[in-house]
Amino acid sequence: MAALLSALDSDNYAKNGYLIVKKFLTDAETNLLHKLSMSEEIVEKGFDLNDQTGKKTRLTLWFTPGDDSFGLMSRSEKMIVAIRQLLGEKGNICHFHSKVMQKAPKTGGAWEWHQDYGYWYKNGFLYPEAMISVMIALTESVKANGCLQVLRGSHLMQRFEHVFIGEQQGADPIFVEEAMKHCELVYAELEPGDALFFHPNLLHRSDANHSEKPRWTIISAYNLDFNVPFREKNPSCITPVSVVSNAALLESGGVLTTQRDFLIKEKEITLNVK
Numbered sequence: 182m183a184a185l186l187s188a189l190d191s192d193n194y195a196k197n198g199y200l201i202v203k204k205f206l207t208d209a210e211t212n213l214l215h216k217l218s219m220s221e222e223i224v225e226k227g228f229d230l231n232d233q234t235g236k237k238t239r240l241t242l243w244f245t246p247g248d249d250s251f252g253l254m255s256r257s258e259k260m261i262v263a264i265r266q267l268l269g270e271k272g273n274i275c276h277f278h279s280k281v282m283q284k285a286p287k288t289g290g291a292w293e294w295h296q297d298y299g300y301w302y303k304n305g306f307l308y309p310e311a312m313i314s315v316m317i318a319l320t321e322s323v324k325a326n327g328c329l330q331v332l333r334g335s336h337l338m339q340r341f342e343h344v345f346i347g348e349q350q351g352a353d354p355i356f357v358e359e360a361m362k363h364c365e366l367v368y369a370e371l372e373p374g375d376a377l378f379f380h381p382n383l384l385h386r387s388d389a390n391h392s393e394k395p396r397w398t399i400i401s402a403y404n405l406d407f408n409v410p411f412r413e414k415n416p417s418c419i420t421p422v423s424v425v426s427n428a429a430l431l432e433s434g435g436v437l438t439t440q441r442d443f444l445i446k447e448k449e450i451t452l453n454v455k
């Protein structure tokens with residue numbers, strides 16, 4: 182498979198802990214996924230997480246990447262090629278989970294400073310370097326509607342202690358304060374179709390959505406199969422993905438499978454399976 186990222190992209194990811202790829206999805210692909218993400222089936226399978234002020238952010242999370250349009254996107258050749266370039270050749274690429282993040286206008290809540298590996302460590306994954314997240318903007322995601330903020334280069338500080346802050350797990354605030362003295366705060370603004378690849382130890386957060394516009398994204402998380410977690414019961418994260426062509430997403434015409442292994446809040450959220 183041909184390389185998607187340049188050597189400079191890979192260097193920037195290693196140095197900064199994140200990489201923005203503009204127009205990773207075409208407008209047609211983005212519109213298709215955006216429409217599906219607003220369907221009753223997806224919204225209804227989601228759950229709310231309260232931020233500290235009581236504002237809610239809604240997410241719908243599933244593990245196995247199926248044959249529907251979301252699964253075809255997360256298994257597409259361009260996605261897997263890019264991840265291979267960033268994670269290297271040490272193992273086969275597996276899909277841990279994907280989630281549709283729904284930040285409603287005016288009411289969508291904030292996310293505390295955290296590292297994804299703050300959660301995933303507790304699932305028993307031992308090798309953060311074998312993991313990565315990819316956020317794709319389905320709507321514009323900018324400062325006004327609560328885009329992701331990152332501390333550039335903070336992944337090099339390794340994992341911080343995470344504690345429950347309301348319903349979310351946040352990195353120890355004293356350490357975050359210190360990290361902010363060393364790292365530049367970047368608002369990772371995205372246009373629809375742009376992708377943000379980020380390292381599991383990158384500190385990130387987002388503000389509530391105070392604007393009139395929704396902020397919808399999808400985040401897919403991946404793992405290399407040698408990184409076998411000792412507390413995660415869903416096998417998706419150690420099952421190599423079956424790669425599909427880039428054309429498959431549009432060819433699907435917008436298909437949704439509701440027979441999925443969705444995360445249900447009541448049962449599992451307290452086990453750190455975000």
Ligand SMILES: O=C(O)CCC(=O)C(=O)O
Pocket residue numbers: 282292297327328329385386387398400
């Ligand atoms: O969607 C957001 O603004 C933040 C999401 C996030 O930080 C995460 O899923 O790890």
